[in-house]
Amino acid sequence: MQIPAQGVQLIREAERLADAGETRQAIGCYQELLKRFPALADCWYNLARLQRRADEFEAALASYARAIEGGLQAPEEAHLNRAVIFTDDLRQDAAAEHELKSALAANPDYLPAWLNLANLQEDLGRGYEARLSYEEILRRRPLAFEALARYAQLFDFRSPEDPLIGRLRAAAAHPAAGPAARASLEFALARALDASGAYAEAFQAAERANGYSRISVDPPARYDRAAHERLVDELIRAFPVDQPLRAAVADVPPQPIFICGMFRSGSTLTEHLLAGHPQVAAGGELDLLPQLVRQSLTPFPRSVCLVSDATLARLTAQYREALLRRFPHAAQVTDKRPDNFLYLGLIKMLFPRARIIHTTRDPLDVCLSIFFLHLDQRIAYALDLKDIAHYLRHYRRLMAHWRRLYRQEILDFNYDSLVREPRPAVERLLAFCGLDWHEACLDFARRPASIKTASVWQVREALYQRASGRARHYAGELAGLAAELEQSEEP
Numbered sequence: 001m002q003i004p005a006q007g008v009q010l011i012r013e014a015e016r017l018a019d020a021g022e023t024r025q026a027i028g029c030y031q032e033l034l035k036r037f038p039a040l041a042d043c044w045y046n047l048a049r050l051q052r053r054a055d056e057f058e059a060a061l062a063s064y065a066r067a068i069e070g071g072l073q074a075p076e077e078a079h080l081n082r083a084v085i086f087t088d089d090l091r092q093d094a095a096a097e098h099e100l101k102s103a104l105a106a107n108p109d110y111l112p113a114w115l116n117l118a119n120l121q122e123d124l125g126r127g128y129e130a131r132l133s134y135e136e137i138l139r140r141r142p143l144a145f146e147a148l149a150r151y152a153q154l155f156d157f158r159s160p161e162d163p164l165i166g167r168l169r170a171a172a173a174h175p176a177a178g179p180a181a182r183a184s185l186e187f188a189l190a191r192a193l194d195a196s197g198a199y200a201e202a203f204q205a206a207e208r209a210n211g212y213s214r215i216s217v218d219p220p221a222r223y224d225r226a227a228h229e230r231l232v233d234e235l236i237r238a239f240p241v242d243q244p245l246r247a248a249v250a251d252v253p254p255q256p257i258f259i260c261g262m263f264r265s266g267s268t269l270t271e272h273l274l275a276g277h278p279q280v281a282a283g284g285e286l287d288l289l290p291q292l293v294r295q296s297l298t299p300f301p302r303s304v305c306l307v308s309d310a311t312l313a314r315l316t317a318q319y320r321e322a323l324l325r326r327f328p329h330a331a332q333v334t335d336k337r338p339d340n341f342l343y344l345g346l347i348k349m350l351f352p353r354a355r356i357i358h359t360t361r362d363p364l365d366v367c368l369s370i371f372f373l374h375l376d377q378r379i380a381y382a383l384d385l386k387d388i389a390h391y392l393r394h395y396r397r398l399m400a401h402w403r404r405l406y407r408q409e410i411l412d413f414n415y416d417s418l419v420r421e422p423r424p425a426v427e428r429l430l431a432f433c434g435l436d437w438h439e440a441c442l443d444f445a446r447r448p449a450s451i452k453t454a455s456v457w458q459v460r461e462a463l464y465q466r467a468s469g470r471a472r473h474y475a476g477e478l479a480g481l482a483a484e485l486e487q488s489e490e491p
Contacts, residue, residue, distance in 0.1 A: 003037065003040070004037075006036075007033060007036065007037050007040075010029060010030075010032060010033040010036075011033060011043065013029050014026050014029035014030045014033065014043075014046070015046075017029055018046075018050060023050055023053050023054050024054060026050050027047065027050050027051060027054060027056075030043055030046060030047040030050065031047065034047065038066075038070075039070055040070070041066075041067045041068075041070030041071050041072040041073075042067070042072070042073075044063050044064070044066040044067035044070060044072075045063070045064065045067040045072060045077075045078060047063045048060045048061075048063035048064040048067065048078070048081065049081070051063055052081070052085055052089070055089075055322065055325075057085050057089045057090055057325065060081075060085055061082055061085055061086075064078040064079075064081055064082045065078075065082075074107070075103075075106045076103040076104070076106040076107040076110045076113060077103075079099045079100070079102045079103035079106065079113070080099070080100065080103050080110070080112055080113050080116060082096075082099045083095075083096040083097075083099035083100045083103070083113075083116060083120075084096075084116070086099060087120060087123075089325075089326065090325075090326065091326055091327070093120060093123070093124060096120060097117070097120060100113050100116055100117040100120065101117070104117070109140060111137065111140075111141060111144065111147075114133060114136065114137045114140075114147075115137065115146065115147060115150075117133050118130045118133035118134050118137070118147070118150065119150070121133060122150075122154070127154050130154060131151065131154050134147050134148075134150060134151035134154070135151070138151065143174070143176050143177075145171055145174075145177050145181035145182075145184060145185055146181065146184050148167065148168065148171055148185065148188075149168070149181075149184035149185050149187065149188040150184075150188075152164055152167075152168055152188040152189075152191075152192060153188060153191065155192075156195065157192045157193075157195040157196045158195075158196060159196055160193055160196045160197075160198040160201065162192070162196065164192070165189065165192050165193065165196070168185055168188055168189045168192065169189065171185050172185040172186055172189065172208075178216070179212045179213075179215050179216040180212070180213075180216040182208075182209075182212040183209050183210075183212035183213040183216055183374065184374060186205050186206070186208045186209035186212060187205075187206070187209040187213075187372070187373070187374040189202075189205040189209075190202045190203075190205035190206040190209055190372050191372065193205055194372065194473075199473045199474060202372075203474055203477050206371055206372050209374065210371065210382075210383040210384065211383075213374065213377055213383055214377070214380075214383045216377065217377045221377040221378070221380040221383060222380055223380040223381040223383070223384070223387040223390075223391070224380075225387070225390050228381070228390075228391065228394060229394060231342075232394045232397060232398050234301050234302065235301050235342065235345065235398060235401075236397075236398065236401045238301035238302065238304050238305060238345065239301070239304070239345030239401075239405065241401075241404055241405055243405070251353070252320070253330065253331045253332070254281070254320070254323045254324060254327050254330045254331060254332060254333045255331065255332045255333070256283075256319070256323065256332070256333055256334075256335050256351060256354060257274065257280070257332055257333070257334045257335070257354075257355050257357065257433055258334075258335050258340055258344075258347055258354055258355070258356045258357065259271055259334055259335065259336040259338075259340075259357045259359060260336075260337065260338055260339070260340040260341040260344070260356065260357070260358060260359070261338055261341060261358050261359035261360060262338060262359075262361075262366050262370070262392060262395060263338050263339075263366075263369075263370050263373065263375070263379075263382070264361070264365075264366050264369035264370050264373060265338070265359040265360055265361040265366055265415060266359045266360075266361055266413070266414075266415030266418065267336050267338050267359045268336065269415070269418070270336075270357060270359050270413055270429070271283075271284070271334045271336040273426055273429060273441050273442070274334055274429065274430075274433065274435075274441065275334065276438060276440040276441035276442070276443070277430065277435050277438045277440070277441055278438065279330075279331040279332055279435060280330070280331070280332045280333070280334065280433075280435070281327045281330035281332070281333045281334070282333075282334055282336070283323070283326070283327065283333045283334050283335050283336065284334075284336055285336055285337045285338075286322075286335045286336075286337055287337070288319050288322050288323075288335065289319070289335070289337070289340055289343045289346065289347070290337075290343075292315050292318060292319060293343070293346070296311065296314075296315060297315075297346075300346075301345070301346075304345070304346065304349065307349075312349055312350060315350055316350045316351065319350060332433070338359075341358070341395065341398065341399060341402070342398070344356060344402045344406065344410075345402070345405070348405070348406060348409070353409075354409070355409070355411070355432060355433050355434070356406070356409060356410045356411070357410075357411050357413050357429070357432070357433075358399065358410050358411065358412050358413065359413050359414075359415065360412055360413065360414045360415065361414065361415040361416060361468075362416055362468065362469065362471065363392060363485050364471035364478055364481065364482055364485065365468065365469065365470050365471050366392065367385060367388045367389055367392065367471075367478070367481060367485075368470060368471045368474060368478065369470070370382050370388050371385055371388060385478075385481055386481070386484075389481055389484055389485060392485070393485075411428075411429070411432045413425070413428075413429060415468065416468045416469075419468050420468075422442060423442065426441055426442055
């Protein structure tokens with residue numbers, strides 16, 4: 001349709017505000033525009049994107065629906081975005097699956113919807129269906145390298161001669177595979193070779209994978225050791241040992257349980273154990289604390305010395321409201337973002353009686369497992385073993401400080417002890433959280449649940465000890481690292 005000049009001006013102003021980060025003002029501008037010209041499907045789509053950014057999830061769903069009803073040129077994109085809101089923000093997986101299938105009905109070749117559908121099927125533990133989805137992707141797009149890498153994660157490997165391993169090798173060497181694709185394929189290859197007992201080849205694949213991951217972004221990812229040391233120093237200064245705690249806030253549901261520690265230290269398993277209790281909902285890796293810091297506490301942590309009680313009360317309420325939108329019927333919700341250990345001082349300011357579970361594991365196993373894991377390049381320390389060790393040393397230093405402040409309110413929950421003697425470990429975990437014993441907490445392998453982390457398949461198995469002490473297979477490759485970590489044991 002022909003848009004009048006006044007409408008064009010409003011569109012330009014909305015786009016300007018959105019580009020400037022003025023999300024609320026841009027939303028208002030689009031709403032004014034669409035009151036006058038409700039047939040602008042693209043503008044409904046743009047409004048929906050902004051509403052999701054502002055955590056207005058129901059409004060965003062409605063705006064995407066208006067865009068589809070208005071004849072959006074690529075309705076599959078709106079269906080995909082609705083699916084992401086349902087699964088990531090509202091935890092309504094059945095609705096998300098419906099949207100993804102609607103997207104594919106609109107465009108059967110729409111690769112993002114196929115990938116999201118397969119990923120959702122994995123999250124829900126429906127491995128056979130996920131395999132079929134990846135096979136359909138590869139039938140339609142033989143060079144869909146990311147799909148092949150994810151597909152390989154669904155198999156158990158017994159021999160380095162497995163044909164699927166050969167297929168991964170060939171794809172990683174294909175001229176059409178760029179650095180990002182090669183990183184995914186090499187990480188999948190490293191996992192397959194490790195499972196096959198070909199440890200030297202697995203380590204070489206992990207090295208290549210991290211190298212490709214580093215250069216898959218521009219500029220290449222780089223971990224700034226000095227900057228991280230300064231951050232830890234600032235956190236220790238910002239939260240001194242003699243700092244008084246804020247008065248306890250009202251215990252209204254849902255109450256958060258914070259699970260933190262290094263990546264690959266057992267945090268997903270710990271959350272899954274707790275989620276077996278009828279009073280606990282698994283929140284997964286929530287971005288709520290970092291979001292509050294970005295929006296209201298920049299520059300952090302220097303800002304905390306000036307923050308008012310009114311601001312803290314507002315932030316506490318915002319966090320609780322976000323939990324309530326996602327988990328309206330839960331008494332307690334786990335916030336399992338591993339690097340929340342950086343925010344423990346802030347957590348105690350917002351929730352003075354918060355329960356904090358600190359997951360731990362053999363440090364060499366942690367370093368090796370991170371090195372074999374395909375993480376976001378923004379977690380740049382994960383791309384090099386020595387950088388991982390550096391990060392781990394300063395994590396230990398910070399955790400030692402938090403223990404001096406909050407010793408009785410932090411539970412160290414060790415993965416290796418858990419897999420050796422599960423029941424007493426889980427009893428201690430539940431008691432710390434003020435929960436009665438519930439047998440379903442131990443019977444987690446068969447429990448239906450959506451799990452949205454790299455440990456999606458490991459935590460669907462019964463407890464096993466094969467990952468404990470895994471670093472022994474790489475003693476030669478890790479010899480220097482082991483000596484370095486022994487010299488830096490936390491006090």
